[in-house]
Amino acid sequence: xESVGLHLPTLSVQEGDNSIINCAYSNSASDYFIWYKQExxxxxxxxxxxxxNMDKRQGQRVTVLLNKTVKHLSLxxxxxxxxxSAVYFCAEGGSFQKLVFGTGTRLLVSP
Amino acid sequence: GAVVSQHPSRVICxxxxxxxxxxxxxxxxxxxxxxYRQFPKKSLMLMATSNEGSKATYEQxxxxxxxxxxxxxxxLSTLTVTSAHPEDSSFYIxxxxxxxxxxxxxTQYFGPGTRLLVL
Numbered sequence: 186x187e188s189v190g191l192h193l194p195t196l197s198v199q200e201g202d203n204s205i206i207n208c209a210y211s212n213s214a215s216d217y218f219i220w221y222k223q224e225x226x227x228x229x230x231x232x233x234x235x236x237x238n239m240d241k242r243q244g245q246r247v248t249v250l251l252n253k254t255v256k257h258l259s260l261x262x263x264x265x266x267x268x269x270s271a272v273y274f275c276a277e278g279g280s281f282q283k284l285v286f287g288t289g290t291r292l293l294v295s296p
Numbered sequence: 297g298a299v300v301s302q303h304p305s306r307v308i309c310x311x312x313x314x315x316x317x318x319x320x321x322x323x324x325x326x327x328x329x330x331x332y333r334q335f336p337k338k339s340l341m342l343m344a345t346s347n348e349g350s351k352a353t354y355e356q357x358x359x360x361x362x363x364x365x366x367x368x369x370x371x372l373s374t375l376t377v378t379s380a381h382p383e384d385s386s387f388y389i390x391x392x393x394x395x396x397x398x399x400x401x402x403t404q405y406f407g408p409g410t411r412l413l414v415l
Contacts, residue, residue: 219404228391228407229340229389229406230406231403231405234403274339282345282393284330284342286339286340287339288338289338
């Protein structure tokens, strides 16, 4: 069945470091992928997305890489800040606009 | 960016009562809204897709008679948890998609969530 998972449940970094959060997906038919950031007690916040026909997309301090050969997605955050501490979810866009969420990675940024 | 609100943000109710949660798109119209449920330290699980003017589409395993969804307008969807029990305690989150949005990624904008505690 469809599934989206993450390799690391918790990632601890120092302020200023670059962070890389990984995600594996299983549905090769997915058309798009989205990264969300969720702070405690709040709803997910859109970070960046990428279509399946792209390999890379850049935003402000963030880059998403898509490797369809190995069904792998990553989120790179440059110069990580304490405010980046949160749980990050990858989501896979399938049919009927539905999203399938991964299990999440907690990012802890130490000052 | 698009803003989605939910009301209430927190609710405590007695077992057997019904609770209504509202989801509103504040600055855009949403023909489609989604309802998710999230347990502590877990991921979001889609419960149902709410379509304006038609019946909701429920995911497998979600009881449609227990979780009533109404999407009466392009800016409002409601989720009613009927005859709530302690196991219904959870974080309920809605999302909406701007029907004009033809941009990359089919972006869904999420509400802040509603914490439900059933005693």
